[in-house]
Amino acid sequence: MSNPLLPDCPPAGEIRYFDSIQPPFKQGMYKFELNQDIELDGGDTSVVNKKKSYFVNVDGDELFIDPMCVHSRTPAKNTMNIPVGYDMPKIVFQNKTLPWERSIKNVEDDPELPWMALLLLTEKELETYSDGGIVDTNASNLPFYNGPPCNVKTLSIDETFFKSIAPLQSEIKFLAHGLQVNPVDKELCGSDEDGLFSVVISNRIASQFETKYTAVLVSIENNFDDLPTSAQYMTNPSLNAPQQINHRSIGTEFLEIAAGLNLTLSEEDSSTESSSNGVPRLVKKQKFSKPAMMEEKGAAMGHTKYIEYSGTQNLNLDIEIDGPMLSYIEQSMVGELSGDYITLVVLDHWKFQTGDGGGFKETISSLNVRRHRSGEDAVGALSNLYEMAKEDDDILYEPSLLGNDMDPGVTKNSFVLTEITEHDGSKKPCFYRSPCIAIPTQHLQKDEPYANSDDAKFVDVDTKYDVIHHSAAFELGRLLALSDPRFLESLTQWRRLYGKSKKKSQVLDYIADNETKHPILHQALLNEIEGLDLDELLQRELITKIPVLEPEIIYEREVLPDGTPVDLIDLGGIDTEIENTLELELETFLAEFEDQLQSIGLTDGGDLYRT
Amino acid sequence: MGVIYIARNPQAHDRPVLEKESALESVLLQMSAGEVNPAEELAAWNQVVGWLGRLRKLEGVPFRYVVPSEHMLPNNSIRFFHLDRNWLDAIVDGALSTGVMDSRGSLSEGEKANRLERYHKLMARLAEEDKTAKDYRYVLSVSESVNALPKSEKDEFDSRLQNFNSSLSESSATPAKWDLVVDYLPDYVTTVGGSRTGFLLRSSVVRDFPGLSVNAYYQLDPSKDAYSVQNKILTLRQVRLSETVLMCIFDGVPTHLRIEEPREGIRLGMEQSQSADYNYEYQFTPKDKQGRPVMSAPRINVGVRKGTGDSSVLRINDFDQAKQYFTSHGIIPQHGAFLATQLMEYPYQQDFEYDTLESKPFNAYDPSETNDVGSVLRNVKVRVNEESIVADADDIDALEASYESTGGDV
Incomplete structure (x- = not known):
């Protein structure tokens, strides 16, 4: 499919x-x-x-x-x-x-x-x-x-x-x-x-x-x-040995290499020991207050110690010892260059x-929250989740809500104070609130839409300030709609079509309820509903209007020279008087038909269905 | 419609008694013009509803209208919110206020009753649209829920779906297919309106880890696993508003939220080797076909190439050498996919959970409460904000001071 x-x-x-x-x-x-x-x-x-x-x-x-x-x-x-x-x-x-x-x-x-x-x-x-x-x-x-x-x-x-x-x-x-x-x-x-x-x-x-x-x-x-x-790999005889130093070989090997380079390790900074699997390693013991955690996480959790050494060849070697996990010797210049470039x-x-730090885990778990001590002003300082976990119970934390009174300048229900410029240019304070709020609101379905932005303006009974969040939303919606021609076109079209549809259904209902008063309309609209040929209907109506001619009428279908099919009503050579009578009857019929339509507002000069 | 001729005789049809321009024809043409093309009306209706539906999910709403104060969303923070549906109604009212005036003045909107009927029809549809807009995320959510059905129901669903597919063309089958979804997943289509919630995340993870996975759940029973498909709440919108700001809107009030590292960016890595063989620096635990670690299997060692002075250049071919183990366990060794499967690490998940869901709406207005000022204002037909914004004078002083100190940054 x-x-x-x-x-x-x-x-x-x-x-x-x-x-x-x-x-x-x-x-x-x-x-x-x-x-x-x-x-x-x-x-x-x-x-x-x-x-x-x-x-x-x-x-x-x-x-x-x-x-x-x-x-x-x-x-x-x-x-x-x-x-x-x-x-x-x-x-x-x-x-x-x-x-x-x-x-x-x-x-x-x-x-x-x-x-x-x-x-x-x-x-x-x-x-x-x-x-x-x-x-x-x-x-x-x-x-x-x-x-x-x-x-x-x-x-x-x-x-x-x-x-x-x-x-x-x-x-x-x-x-x-x-x-x-x-x-x-x-x-x-x-x-x-x-x-x-x-x-x-x-x-x-x-x-x-x-x-x-x-x-x-x-x-x-x-x-x-x-x-x-x-x-x-690159070769440099004088530096081959240190290149092989890594976290797996720190220990006796390292000491040998260090000795070869005339490096001296301070006893107070380092010591060697054997790990559980017998691999010697260099550690600074006080770093690992939680060895079990180290083992569990399998990542560099211990804090890092830098030890600087200087060698006989004036090389600046930095040795980093990061617990048992990572260590290396980095050389500012190493190896023999080939001289050829790719x-x-x-x-x-x-x-x-x-x-x-700076990975996903470290970043997302250090999101800021706002905190303050109980009894103090609501607005507090920013903190993060780590601190939240370790501080005492006297500290209050905001529940990570968007806009409440723990944010500066924001009320408990997310209003902020701002200014509105009136028609005369004067400014006055007012409250605004975004659609995203800290506390849920009750949805109050309006009976009818706001007529304009002034209609959507509220007043706060305590401060007498205007509350403009609905008013601002109204204006914003209006501006966004006006900036999108396709939406405007669709909205206009929908209004027009909806109006037509509505009007027609009203007409049909009216005619259905007044069948005896407007029999022709009733029949015509029924036919329209049923998809019947209106021409045929009208011919039948003419026949009923001229009953004397009925037996003589012969229906034929012909084709005009341009190929247009036409329905002919062969009047069989009627004389001028009859023809005039027929036209008079027809006009009378049309006038009646139109009167009936006008009586229900269907002939409004082309503006019939505009809404 | 053809033209009616009334001829004097069969040879004389050069004088039409009734032509197109005649009165009757005119009336009939008007009747015809009054005909509503259902497809045309439906297209316009869908366009209007779709546009307003997206507006109600805050599409196109400038950020300053959503977060009016920078203090509300400091850097490196996440903030949860409820959507104010009254605000959303107001923005829809504004959009609908367009196109009702032209140079001649106000266009006829018809009778007020008709106008209101149209408004209520539209608002009711928009409330439904919030829930049932069949965008791609909705379709995928349905798919996920279908897969989580009990096996018997899932089989029955698949069977009925197959019948639809084989018996009907795609275009004609689509509505019927959604009826099928209605039968099996009534929650997806019958609940309209209700609460909308969401969050804003402002963090560098939004920029550095594009494609974050966000899922919300509803489960109040702490003894049950909240993070299951059955408890998922539909995500109505998930969008990056700027480089570092992510917004999500949910259909309901979730109790649990999980943000995960993007799976397409899943970390591929190893652990330090515990082997006594110094030729190997790293190791990894073999994973089965489903990517689950086989803890009972021996660790696979990976060495590094010498030459850079550190333990950084991996001997990738060591993975190839490890294929023997996988072959013997029914895993067909391949190349890139094989390596990725074996090295993938589970994405980090950051969970957020609510302590309580009790919160009374601030604007739950009780008409029995009298307020003199409010009564006066109501008598002069001024709309009164029913929520208490400030508790006492000190509050407004603090707000004014803050407003002035920030230079009006709201």
């Missing part, structure tokens, strides 16, 4: 994953062959039987993606304090087929191979290993491009570094997928009806604390061969910074 009553979406709360969602046409040249076969009786068919081919090139944008097709970026663009963790950055497209719309060059056609990859670089890496970062480039300078001139964003990056962070060729297919969700509980509902998205994820996670990252979505259509085929087309990029 093309338009099912119940759409084919997964149930709300569920997700359908797809390895890929293929576009209707894959990129490439398509050939349409048109054949015309006509059979002629005994004729030469070679003249009319033709074959023609057309070529159509299906080709998505090679150098750009439409920014509007980006649904979301994770972590979000320009966000701060993204929790350091183990989540993979990704970009979600509303265009469900985008990652598979182009084919990678020089690779055996694989429909599931995406033509883009998401790289993740720290700010320092971007500065150090790229040639000027993300820059605008004339597309004509790209070796593979032969389209019209345009500017494109590119990233030229050191080949060795690129190979150390880029996904392997064999990993690319893992890093894109499609998914479908039920849009019923989203604001997208109605604009994105299928709930289908495509996703490209990064093979690298943001693991460094308080570090600026740049996620870069690049096209690999022309750079697939540049992707590593096996794990490669230029990648940048399709999208965004920045974010890691920290100790």
Whole structure:
């Protein structure tokens, strides 16, 4: 069924994953062959039987993606304090087929191979290993491009570094997928009806604390061969050892490495111990007042300690110890640069910074509420849900209602004081309240609509101030309606048609009730209702008006020279006197007919049904 | 209508006695012009009702009319509200006040009784429209509720729906299909009017996590699971008013509200490896076909590539190596979908619950209460606001002081 009553979406709360969602046409040249076969009786068919081919090139944008097709970026663009963790950055497209719309060059056609990859670089890496970062480039300078001139964003990056962070060729297919969700509980509902998205994820996670990252979505259509085929990493003999330090090796290994670099650890700042599984780790014991919680949450819950060291090679090494979860050594300059650069087309990029908050959980659970101590003035200070949980009972919190007397300048039932400008330009105070209020109101159905905005104005008996919320709503509704010609047209049309409909039903009712008074009208309108031919009715009426002629009338149907069918009443060669009599009778009939219609207001000069 | 000729004889039909312009024809044409095309009237009616229905859900209403003071919705806050249906009636009155005047003055609206009849018909339809506007969200909600029906009813529903589909064309079947919904889900169509509530969320999560899932529920019994499909309340509108402000309007007064991370943006991640093998930095718990963690299964380890000085570049192929486990458990290993299924983390859910639902409307006016000033005002035909806005003089002083301090920012 093309338009099912119940759409084919997964149930709300569920997700359908797809390895890929293929576009209707894959990129490439398509050939349409048109054949015309006509059979002629005994004729030469070679003249009319033709074959023609057309070529159509299906080709998505090679150098750009439409920014509007980006649904979301994770972590979000320009966000701060993204929790350091183990989540993979990704970009979600509303265009469900985008990652598979182009084919990678020089690779055996694989429909599931995406033509883009998401790289993740720290700010320092971007500065150090790229040639000027993300820059605008004339597309004509790209070796593979032969389209019209345009500017494109590119990233030229050191080949060795690129190979150390880029996904392997064999990993690319893992890093894109499609998914479908039920849009019923989203604001997208109605604009994105299928709930289908495509996703490209990064093979690298943001693991460094308080570090600026740049996620870069690049096209690999022309750079697939540049992707590593096996794990490669930069080599720098003097720095190989510290590069291997991570949270799993802090402990005795770390101490050995630190000793090799002439680093000294302060005993009061750190200690080593063995975890439950025997892995040595470096911890500052007082950090973990709730070890059970750490274990349960599996996230960096302990507060962070920074220890600064300096090494023999004048390297500034920052060691972060974040409980047993994360630690690393970051080097401001590391590795040997290859000197060769790979230029990648940048399709999208965004920045974010890691920290100790700023994720969904942290943000939404820190929503502000207003609080004040009991006995004090109603208006209090802003606080958040965390504080609400730990403070004493003397603190009162607003129940998160929109507009009550815990907000400055707002009454308990959501009125605010404002000013109204009168016709003469004078201003006077008044109360206004939005349609969204803290306390429910009783719906009072009016007998008739407000005639104008002044009619919708109230007065407060206590202050004598005007209360203008209905008045303002009236004016607003009027202005919004006037700004929409289509609505006005529909409203006018509906009024007119409704008036017609109403009037006609009144006429019919009237005539039905007065059948004996207006027999012709009654019959005519009955016929109209029943869809009978009015011509026939009138002819019958004429017959009744001229009974003497009845036996001689012969009905015929003829066609005028222009082809119009006409009904003829053959009067059989009646003389002028009879004809005049007939016309007189007809006029009398018409006058009576019209009089009867006028008596019920049906002939009002064309303005009959206007309301 | 054809033309009637009365001819002197069959050969002479050049003098029509009765032509189109004749009096009778004119009358008949008027009769014809008075004919109402039902489809045309219905189209205009639907357009008017649809437009006003959207207006009653505050579509097009400027934000300052909804939140007149910035203090009412501070940054990083959520505020719940009731919709004032009297206010909504007033805005409809304003919209309907257009087009009744032209350069000649007031157009005839017909008799007052007819005018009021038309007004009440429209308002009654709008009250119904609030509930039954069959937009896409409504259709999906019905679908969700049908799926939550007991199996026997669900099967019967599917069977009847299939019969509709096979026996009728789409256009003719649609009304009958909705009758089918009426039979099984009477709550979706029979309750009109009633309370409307909602909330405004002003937070960076609206901007950073587009596609937030919002669901409202009604369940007063704390012993029961409130967050089930059966307890869901219909969302009438969910819209992002600005980059960081989200508005939702519900059909009823929910007791529970759940805001979830968008599922299309669901986090894909791992946990720290507990393996004694130092080659692996991370691990994840295998998930079955339905995405549920198989806690009894061994954790799958994932290593990192050296070279960046941190533990950040994942060895994605380690997932491929783990396929053996999944194959043996009936899961067909794939690529992107496989990885996403295995790494997806449950979305964070923020719940809000009411302590009590008791609240008396402020304007529950008791006519037995006398108010001298009010009586005087009523006698001079001034509309009196029946709600007490300020309790005493101090309140109005505080309001005035606040108004002046904010420079009239309302």
